Amino acid sequence: MTAVTAHAGEKMQQKDMTRPLLEGKDISVTFGRGAEAFDAVRAASVTVHGGEAVGIVGESGSGKTTLARALVGLQRPSAGEVWLEGQPLFSAGTEQRMPRSERWKTQMIFQDPYSSLNPRMRVWQAVAEAVQVWQNLSGAEARMEALRLLNAMGISDDQARQFPKSLSGGQRQRVSVARALAPDPKVLIADEPTSSIDQSAQAQLLNLLRRLQSERGLAIIFISHDLGLVRYLTSRVYVMQKGDIVEAGKTQDVLERPQHSYTQLLIDSIPGR
Amino acid sequence: MCQQKEREIEPLLEVKDLCISFGKGGGRKLPVIDAANLSLDQRQAVGIVGESGSGKTMLCRALIGTLPRHGAGIVSGTVRFDGQELAGAPERVWRGIRGREIGYIPQSSLAGLNPVLTVETQLVESITAVGSFSRQEARQEAAGLLEKVRIPRAQQVLKARSHQLSGGMRQRVMIAAAIAQGPKLLIADEPTTALDVTIQREILSLITQLRQELNMALILVSHDLAVIEEVCDDVMVMYAGASVEAGPVAALSKAPRHPYTRALRVSRVDRAVPGQDLEAIPGDAASVGSWPAGCRFWPRCALADEACRRDTQPALMPTAQQLSACIHAERMAELEQ
Numbered sequence: 112m113t114a115v116t117a118h119a120g121e122k123m124q125q126k127d128m129t130r131p132l133l134e135g136k137d138i139s140v141t142f143g144r145g146a147e148a149f150d151a152v153r154a155a156s157v158t159v160h161g162g163e164a165v166g167i168v169g170e171s172g173s174g175k176t177t178l179a180r181a182l183v184g185l186q187r188p189s190a191g192e193v194w195l196e197g198q199p200l201f202s203a204g205t206e207q208r209m210p211r212s213e214r215w216k217t218q219m220i221f222q223d224p225y226s227s228l229n230p231r232m233r234v235w236q237a238v239a240e241a242v243q244v245w246q247n248l249s250g251a252e253a254r255m256e257a258l259r260l261l262n263a264m265g266i267s268d269d270q271a272r273q274f275p276k277s278l279s280g281g282q283r284q285r286v287s288v289a290r291a292l293a294p295d296p297k298v299l300i301a302d303e304p305t306s307s308i309d310q311s312a313q314a315q316l317l318n319l320l321r322r323l324q325s326e327r328g329l330a331i332i333f334i335s336h337d338l339g340l341v342r343y344l345t346s347r348v349y350v351m352q353k354g355d356i357v358e359a360g361k362t363q364d365v366l367e368r369p370q371h372s373y374t375q376l377l378i379d380s381i382p383g384r
Numbered sequence: 385m386c387q388q389k390e391r392e393i394e395p396l397l398e399v400k401d402l403c404i405s406f407g408k409g410g411g412r413k414l415p416v417i418d419a420a421n422l423s424l425d426q427r428q429a430v431g432i433v434g435e436s437g438s439g440k441t442m443l444c445r446a447l448i449g450t451l452p453r454h455g456a457g458i459v460s461g462t463v464r465f466d467g468q469e470l471a472g473a474p475e476r477v478w479r480g481i482r483g484r485e486i487g488y489i490p491q492s493s494l495a496g497l498n499p500v501l502t503v504e505t506q507l508v509e510s511i512t513a514v515g516s517f518s519r520q521e522a523r524q525e526a527a528g529l530l531e532k533v534r535i536p537r538a539q540q541v542l543k544a545r546s547h548q549l550s551g552g553m554r555q556r557v558m559i560a561a562a563i564a565q566g567p568k569l570l571i572a573d574e575p576t577t578a579l580d581v582t583i584q585r586e587i588l589s590l591i592t593q594l595r596q597e598l599n600m601a602l603i604l605v606s607h608d609l610a611v612i613e614e615v616c617d618d619v620m621v622m623y624a625g626a627s628v629e630a631g632p633v634a635a636l637s638k639a640p641r642h643p644y645t646r647a648l649r650v651s652r653v654d655r656a657v658p659g660q661d662l663e664a665i666p667g668d669a670a671s672v673g674s675w676p677a678g679c680r681f682w683p684r685c686a687l688a689d690e691a692c693r694r695d696t697q698p699a700l701m702p703t704a705q706q707l708s709a710c711i712h713a714e715r716m717a718e719l720e721q
């Protein structure tokens with residue numbers, strides 16, 4: 112963990128709590144046209160400050176993944192704007208793509224660590240590829256950097272020489288995190304990162320994400336349908352239902368005094384309550 | 385719960401020292417389960433918890449006689465169900481058991497339904513398998529089954545195909561098919577894994593209600609201890625092909641006697657304090673084919689010593705109110721410091 116904490120001090124100083132790091136303003140995403148049109152997200156506004164961990168919760172189909180994809184530029188919103196560090200990244204209606212010079216700042220890890228890594232690339236190669244996309248390094252230097260990132264995620268040099276199929280789900284997910292950290296991003300979006308891995312691996316991954324946030328100042332958007340995870344990891348939360356943000360606030364307040372009946376239903380559904 | 389039971393009655397199901405290996409015949413054998421033990425009374429609900437690769441699903445498949453035909457086989461051990469030995473039983477015997485006596489809900493409800501047939505066709509198939517039903521009667525029975533699993537607008541759902549149904553609805557149809565012949569035992573293999581928490585809650589309470597209405601025993605497989613604690617009386621914990629702890633849910637949750645059971649509990653995020661590290665189990669789960677010698681949990685265990693590394697996987701032994709396969713079961717308190 113020591114390697115990744117080097118930037119922590121610098122990052123903390125940059126943190127400006129008055130101006131959000133990443134901001135989505137009235138984002139709508141509509142799939143299809145005319146009578147077939149389906150609003151996956153309706154006028155959702157989200158802000159994330161530097162070093163902050165924010166949760167988006169809701170059921171399958173509530174629009175949480177679509178909203179997150181719009182925030183990182185993987186999904187063009189049909190209305191609304193996305194701002195990063197006070198600069199408009201893109202707005203609906205324009206053909207402009209997210210500029211390459213900005214793209215490194217937001218990175219994402221996905222739900223399924225089995226399908227998000229190339230099965231024919233060795234683990235270190237998958238990470239070195241990402242390193243070379245973002246940093247102007249020679250092959251040998253990129254390899255060193257990839258191994259450094261992987262070691263910091265608890266993946267040994269030995270494991271880095273394997274193909275993804277030889278790794279467990281939890282290890283693969285940590286490889287995905289190493290890959291996402293290659294450009295030293297400011298925001299990491301984690302889309303249900305623990306839902307397909309075993310419980311003992313879950314705890315390892317959550318500890319890792321929490322440290323990246325607290326020690327390195329990485330902002331994390333954590334998408335989950337599990338309020339237990341969100342309670343543990345985030346300080347603010349947005350609750351989505353059928354494309355709308357129905358409740359938002361400090362995680363503790365929302366969980367202790369939910370204002371919306373849907374939030375209450377989610378809380379009551381946690382196993383063991 | 386189960387302490388007051390009269391022990392003279394033979395359990396409904398008893399699995400003793402079951403070993404299952406891949407690779408039959410003369411070739412190299414790869415054990416996937418080598419010490420599974422499970423005991424279940426009439427109408428009792430037992431949970432099986434463990435991580436992927438621990439052998440939960442293989443055990444279930446052995447209990448309904450659907451181990452991969454050319455791949456895996458029971459090497460040793462016994463499976464007694466309702467007074468009958470099922471380990472190594474021929475297919476003819478299994479036909480009288482599977483579905484009729486033991487109902488099964490597989491892990492993936494999407495894969496469990498045939499995408500080109502309507503729900504009605506598939507349920508009628510389950511019902512007529514017992515015989516002596518006219519088509520008309522079977523159809524009425526199918527509609528009745530959907531009502532039993534609380535599906536509103538049953539007639540509409542009967543005409544639907546699986547892709548037109550939500551995940552929760554599909555799981556209800558799978559449950560309807562599993563209980564069609566009134567089994568004594570229902571096995572549910574991770575029935576809520578892919579579902580949202582709200583739907584999970586509905587499915588779990590449906591299973592509990594049906595169990596009471598139909599006087600069924602239940603085996604619920606899950607990787608989530610919280611789910612099992614909600615539904616079951618007893619729990620059996622599996623690690624790397626072996627039963628490592630078994631007993632009443634309350635005993636295992638208050639005072640686990642195997643370090644792995646304890647680790648599963650303390651690494652849970654719903655008990656964690658925000659801002660503090662979770663107590664993660666170090667390392668990775670032992671995978672099939674690379675089980676360590678000695679107790680399989682020792683490389684990840686804080687109590688492990690020379691004896692754990694040297695001896696073979698310990699058998700389940702009585703301790704406190706449960707059974708534990710840890711030779712240091714009495715030293716569990718040390719882990720709390």
